[in-house]
Amino acid sequence: MDRGGADRHDASRPLLTDLDERLSSLIATFYPDERKRPGYARLARLIRESTGRTISGTYLWELTTGRKRNVTLEQLAVLAEFFGVPLEYFVNDEVSRQVDAQLKLAVALRDTKVRSLALRAEGLSSASLDALLTIVNEVRRVENLEPVSEKGEPPPPTRPPDNLPHDEDRPDRPGARRH
16 A cells, blocks of 8 residues: 655544644743753653653653654553643644633743733723833734734734835845845
């Protein structure tokens, strides 16, 4: 039977197509400093100590790197419990997007300056909050950061104000016209 190559995803097992990415993302989110990130053996030990259930370090590495995709619901439940995400995070794209947005917010709130900015904005009028959002969005654009909407998803593209150079006219921006 021709499987069309080892990299081809089996449509009957869609949950496995992104498992490695989702697991890698969780590890990176919970351990953002790569120098302090536990190795897979230590992570497996932390999982065992936290949940009382076992996943080997080698198996965890194989799942995270995509070398293994044969994971049981019980093993997914252990990972979900350890990382504090719903089991559906690993099998449902919508749940995964929602949890990722929440994790992104939690990561942003780790930064004391972000927290301080948010706390200082509390109590401002709607018009003032809109003005602050406009300023933050413009600074993100100037720093070549992706815009962020209230739901944590990129908003639809908007036309820049007329008094600012358009991206294609700025040689330092992606998509710039080369003359």
